[in-house]
Protein backbone atom coordinates (compact mmCIF):
# COMPACT_ATOMS: atom_id res chain seq x y z
CA UNK A 539 0.00 0.00 0.00
CA UNK A 540 1.46 3.36 -0.94
CA UNK A 541 1.07 6.53 1.10
CA UNK A 542 -1.83 7.67 -1.05
CA UNK A 543 -3.85 4.59 -0.01
CA UNK A 544 -2.97 4.74 3.66
CA UNK A 545 -6.10 4.63 5.84
CA UNK A 546 -6.25 6.76 8.96
CA UNK A 547 -6.14 5.06 12.34
CA UNK A 548 -9.39 5.43 14.28
CA UNK A 549 -8.70 6.81 17.74
CA UNK A 550 -9.81 4.70 20.68
CA UNK A 551 -11.61 7.49 22.60
CA UNK A 552 -13.94 10.14 21.22
CA UNK A 553 -12.22 13.44 21.77
CA UNK A 554 -14.51 15.64 23.87
CA UNK A 555 -12.55 18.83 23.24
CA UNK A 556 -12.47 18.26 19.49
CA UNK A 557 -16.24 17.61 19.53
CA UNK A 558 -16.79 20.80 21.48
CA UNK A 559 -14.65 22.82 19.04
CA UNK A 560 -16.46 21.33 16.05
CA UNK A 561 -19.83 22.27 17.60
CA UNK A 562 -18.58 25.82 18.30
CA UNK A 563 -17.37 26.12 14.69
CA UNK A 564 -20.79 25.06 13.41
CA UNK A 565 -22.52 27.61 15.68
CA UNK A 566 -20.23 30.35 14.36
CA UNK A 567 -21.01 29.34 10.79
CA UNK A 568 -24.73 29.51 11.53
CA UNK A 569 -24.31 33.03 12.92
CA UNK A 570 -22.34 34.22 9.88
CA UNK A 571 -24.91 32.59 7.56
CA UNK A 572 -27.73 34.41 9.36
CA UNK A 573 -25.98 37.78 9.06
CA UNK A 574 -25.12 37.16 5.42
CA UNK A 575 -28.67 36.21 4.60
CA UNK A 576 -30.58 38.72 6.71
CA UNK A 577 -28.31 41.78 6.60
CA UNK A 578 -26.26 41.62 3.40
CA UNK A 579 -29.04 39.83 1.50
CA UNK A 580 -31.57 42.37 2.79
CA UNK A 581 -29.44 45.33 1.68
CA UNK A 582 -28.91 43.84 -1.76
CA UNK A 583 -32.64 43.33 -2.26
CA UNK A 584 -33.29 46.93 -1.18
CA UNK A 585 -30.65 48.21 -3.64
CA UNK A 586 -32.20 46.05 -6.37
CA UNK A 587 -35.64 47.60 -5.79
CA UNK A 588 -34.23 51.15 -5.74
CA UNK A 589 -32.23 50.47 -8.90
CA UNK A 590 -35.32 49.14 -10.68
CA UNK A 591 -37.28 52.31 -9.73
CA UNK A 592 -34.43 54.49 -10.94
CA UNK A 593 -33.97 52.51 -14.16
CA UNK A 594 -37.66 52.93 -15.02
CA UNK A 595 -37.15 56.71 -15.14
CA UNK A 596 -34.13 56.65 -17.43
CA UNK A 597 -34.70 57.59 -21.04
CA UNK A 598 -31.25 57.63 -22.64
CA UNK A 599 -30.33 54.16 -23.92
CA UNK A 600 -26.68 54.27 -22.71
CA UNK A 601 -27.91 54.97 -19.15
CA UNK A 602 -30.52 52.21 -19.35
CA UNK A 603 -27.79 49.83 -20.48
CA UNK A 604 -25.73 50.83 -17.44
CA UNK A 605 -28.72 50.23 -15.17
CA UNK A 606 -29.25 46.77 -16.67
CA UNK A 607 -25.57 45.97 -16.03
CA UNK A 608 -25.98 47.03 -12.37
CA UNK A 609 -29.11 44.88 -12.04
CA UNK A 610 -27.21 41.90 -13.45
CA UNK A 611 -24.39 42.45 -10.93
CA UNK A 612 -26.94 42.63 -8.12
CA UNK A 613 -28.56 39.37 -9.24
CA UNK A 614 -25.11 37.72 -9.26
CA UNK A 615 -24.37 39.09 -5.78
CA UNK A 616 -27.72 37.80 -4.46
CA UNK A 617 -27.06 34.37 -5.96
CA UNK A 618 -23.65 34.35 -4.26
CA UNK A 619 -25.16 35.29 -0.89
CA UNK A 620 -27.71 32.54 -1.31
CA UNK A 621 -25.06 29.94 -2.20
CA UNK A 622 -22.75 30.99 0.66
CA UNK A 623 -25.66 30.78 3.09
CA UNK A 624 -26.44 27.26 1.92
CA UNK A 625 -22.78 26.26 2.24
CA UNK A 626 -22.35 27.76 5.68
CA UNK A 627 -25.61 26.51 7.08
CA UNK A 628 -26.86 23.44 5.28
CA UNK A 629 -30.45 23.64 6.60
CA UNK A 630 -31.38 21.00 4.06
CA UNK A 631 -29.13 18.62 5.99
CA UNK A 632 -31.28 18.90 9.10
CA UNK A 633 -34.59 18.95 7.30
CA UNK A 634 -34.11 16.43 4.50
CA UNK A 635 -31.01 14.44 5.43
CA UNK A 636 -27.54 13.82 4.15
CA UNK A 637 -28.50 12.42 0.72
CA UNK A 638 -30.48 15.55 -0.19
CA UNK A 639 -27.78 17.89 1.15
CA UNK A 640 -25.08 16.10 -0.86
CA UNK A 641 -27.19 16.27 -4.02
CA UNK A 642 -27.91 19.96 -3.54
CA UNK A 643 -24.24 20.76 -2.89
CA UNK A 644 -23.18 18.78 -5.97
CA UNK A 645 -25.66 20.72 -8.13
CA UNK A 646 -24.33 24.05 -6.80
CA UNK A 647 -20.78 22.89 -7.47
CA UNK A 648 -21.52 21.84 -11.05
CA UNK A 649 -23.28 25.09 -11.78
CA UNK A 650 -20.52 27.21 -10.27
CA UNK A 651 -17.50 25.41 -11.72
CA UNK A 652 -18.79 23.89 -14.96
CA UNK A 653 -17.42 20.51 -13.81
CA UNK A 654 -20.07 17.87 -14.43
CA UNK A 655 -21.02 16.32 -11.10
CA UNK A 656 -22.87 13.01 -11.29
CA UNK A 657 -24.53 11.46 -8.27
CA UNK A 658 -24.26 7.79 -9.06
CA UNK A 659 -25.97 6.83 -5.82
CA UNK A 660 -27.31 8.86 -2.92
CA UNK A 661 -28.93 6.72 -0.28
CA UNK A 662 -31.68 8.84 1.31
CA UNK A 663 -32.31 6.51 4.22
CA UNK A 664 -28.99 7.07 5.92
CA UNK A 665 -29.36 7.86 9.60
CA UNK A 666 -26.42 9.43 11.34
CA UNK A 667 -26.22 11.52 14.49
CA UNK A 668 -26.37 15.20 13.56
CA UNK A 669 -22.72 15.93 14.34
CA UNK A 670 -21.55 12.97 12.19
CA UNK A 671 -23.77 14.06 9.28
CA UNK A 672 -22.38 17.61 9.51
CA UNK A 673 -18.80 16.25 9.61
CA UNK A 674 -19.42 14.12 6.51
CA UNK A 675 -21.00 17.07 4.73
CA UNK A 676 -17.97 19.30 5.54
CA UNK A 677 -15.65 16.57 4.26
CA UNK A 678 -17.69 16.45 1.04
CA UNK A 679 -17.42 20.23 0.63
CA UNK A 680 -13.63 20.11 1.04
CA UNK A 681 -13.38 17.19 -1.41
CA UNK A 682 -15.24 19.21 -4.05
CA UNK A 683 -13.14 22.29 -3.31
CA UNK A 684 -10.01 20.21 -3.85
CA UNK A 685 -11.31 18.92 -7.17
CA UNK A 686 -11.97 22.46 -8.29
CA UNK A 687 -8.61 23.79 -7.01
CA UNK A 688 -6.22 20.98 -7.93
CA UNK A 689 -7.60 18.19 -10.07
CA UNK A 690 -8.10 19.82 -13.49
CA UNK A 691 -10.99 17.42 -13.85
CA UNK A 692 -13.99 17.61 -16.18
CA UNK A 693 -16.13 15.13 -14.24
CA UNK A 694 -16.89 14.12 -10.67
CA UNK A 695 -18.90 11.11 -9.54
CA UNK A 696 -20.38 10.94 -6.05
CA UNK A 697 -21.63 7.87 -4.23
CA UNK A 698 -23.22 7.87 -0.79
CA UNK A 699 -24.31 4.53 0.62
CA UNK A 700 -24.83 2.62 3.81
CA UNK A 701 -23.07 -0.72 3.66
CA UNK A 702 -23.34 -3.00 6.64
CA UNK A 703 -22.53 -0.94 9.70
CA UNK A 704 -20.75 1.82 7.76
CA UNK A 705 -21.72 4.94 5.85
CA UNK A 706 -19.55 5.30 2.77
CA UNK A 707 -18.95 8.41 0.72
CA UNK A 708 -16.91 8.29 -2.48
CA UNK A 709 -15.91 11.28 -4.57
CA UNK A 710 -14.13 10.31 -7.78
CA UNK A 711 -12.69 12.74 -10.31
CA UNK A 712 -11.08 12.22 -13.70
CA UNK A 713 -8.30 14.77 -13.11
CA UNK A 714 -4.54 14.65 -12.77
CA UNK A 715 -4.46 12.39 -9.70
CA UNK A 716 -2.46 13.01 -6.54
CA UNK A 717 0.87 11.81 -5.20
CA UNK A 718 2.15 10.81 -1.76
CA UNK A 719 3.95 14.18 -1.64
CA UNK A 720 0.64 15.99 -2.17
CA UNK A 721 -0.85 14.26 0.84
CA UNK A 722 1.99 15.22 3.18
CA UNK A 723 2.18 18.92 2.22
CA UNK A 724 3.02 20.73 5.48
CA UNK A 725 0.86 23.79 4.79
CA UNK A 726 -2.19 21.96 3.51
CA UNK A 727 -5.06 21.57 5.92
CA UNK A 728 -7.94 20.13 3.92
CA UNK A 729 -7.00 16.43 4.01
CA UNK A 730 -5.62 16.82 7.54
CA UNK A 731 -8.92 18.34 8.67
CA UNK A 732 -10.82 15.43 7.10
CA UNK A 733 -8.65 12.93 9.01
CA UNK A 734 -9.15 14.79 12.28
CA UNK A 735 -12.92 14.80 11.85
CA UNK A 736 -12.85 11.09 11.00
CA UNK A 737 -10.62 10.23 13.93
CA UNK A 738 -13.23 11.78 16.21
CA UNK A 739 -15.89 9.53 14.67
CA UNK A 740 -13.75 6.39 14.44
CA UNK A 741 -13.88 6.65 10.66
CA UNK A 742 -11.25 6.39 7.96
CA UNK A 743 -10.12 8.15 4.80
CA UNK A 744 -8.61 6.45 1.77
CA UNK A 745 -7.27 8.05 -1.39
CA UNK A 746 -6.96 5.84 -4.45
CA UNK A 747 -5.97 6.48 -8.03
CA UNK A 748 -8.82 6.25 -10.56
CA UNK A 749 -8.51 4.50 -13.90
CA UNK A 750 -7.38 5.87 -16.38
CA UNK A 751 -6.73 9.07 -14.38
CA UNK A 752 -7.91 10.95 -11.35
CA UNK A 753 -8.52 10.44 -7.67
CA UNK A 754 -11.09 8.52 -5.65
CA UNK A 755 -11.58 9.83 -2.15
CA UNK A 756 -13.30 7.25 0.03
CA UNK A 757 -14.63 8.01 3.48
CA UNK A 758 -16.12 5.46 5.87
CA UNK A 759 -17.88 6.19 9.15
CA UNK A 760 -19.03 3.31 11.33
CA UNK A 761 -22.65 3.83 12.41
CA UNK A 762 -21.99 2.18 15.75
CA UNK A 763 -18.98 4.33 16.56
CA UNK A 764 -20.85 7.47 15.64
CA UNK A 765 -23.83 6.37 17.74
CA UNK A 766 -21.52 5.92 20.69
CA UNK A 767 -21.17 9.67 21.13
CA UNK A 768 -24.92 9.89 21.80
CA UNK A 769 -25.68 12.95 19.68
CA UNK A 770 -29.04 13.85 18.19
CA UNK A 771 -30.08 11.85 15.08
CA UNK A 772 -30.17 13.36 11.63
CA UNK A 773 -32.89 11.55 9.72
CA UNK A 774 -34.03 12.01 6.14
CA UNK A 775 -37.30 13.93 5.60
CA UNK A 776 -38.09 14.43 9.28
CA UNK A 777 -38.75 17.90 10.60
CA UNK A 778 -36.44 18.92 13.44
Ligand SMILES: Nc1ncnc2c1ncn2[C@@H]1O[C@H](COP(=O)(O)OP(=O)(O)OP(=O)(O)O)[C@@H](O)[C@H]1O
Pocket residue numbers: 684685687688689690711713714715716720721723725726727728729730753
Ligand atom coordinates in the same frame (compact mmCIF):
# COMPACT_ATOMS: atom_id res chain seq x y z
N1 LIG B 1 -8.77 15.78 -6.18
C1 LIG B 1 -7.46 16.09 -6.21
N2 LIG B 1 -6.76 16.00 -7.38
C2 LIG B 1 -5.45 16.30 -7.44
N3 LIG B 1 -4.74 16.72 -6.38
C3 LIG B 1 -5.36 16.86 -5.20
C4 LIG B 1 -6.76 16.56 -5.06
N4 LIG B 1 -7.09 16.77 -3.77
C5 LIG B 1 -5.98 17.19 -3.14
N5 LIG B 1 -4.94 17.25 -4.00
C6 LIG B 1 -3.54 17.57 -3.69
O1 LIG B 1 -3.36 17.31 -2.31
C7 LIG B 1 -2.86 18.48 -1.68
C8 LIG B 1 -3.38 18.56 -0.27
O2 LIG B 1 -4.78 18.87 -0.25
P1 LIG B 1 -5.36 19.69 0.97
O3 LIG B 1 -6.82 19.82 0.78
O4 LIG B 1 -4.87 19.04 2.21
O5 LIG B 1 -4.63 21.09 0.87
P2 LIG B 1 -4.89 22.33 -0.12
O6 LIG B 1 -6.18 22.15 -0.85
O7 LIG B 1 -3.65 22.52 -0.94
O8 LIG B 1 -4.98 23.54 0.88
P3 LIG B 1 -6.15 23.84 1.93
O9 LIG B 1 -7.17 22.73 1.85
O10 LIG B 1 -5.47 23.88 3.25
O11 LIG B 1 -6.73 25.14 1.50
C9 LIG B 1 -3.27 19.62 -2.57
O12 LIG B 1 -2.40 20.73 -2.43
C10 LIG B 1 -3.18 19.01 -3.95
O13 LIG B 1 -1.84 19.03 -4.43
Ligand SMILES: [Mg+2]
Pocket residue numbers: 680683684727728729
Ligand atom coordinates in the same frame (compact mmCIF):
# COMPACT_ATOMS: atom_id res chain seq x y z
MG1 LIG C 1 -7.93 21.61 0.19
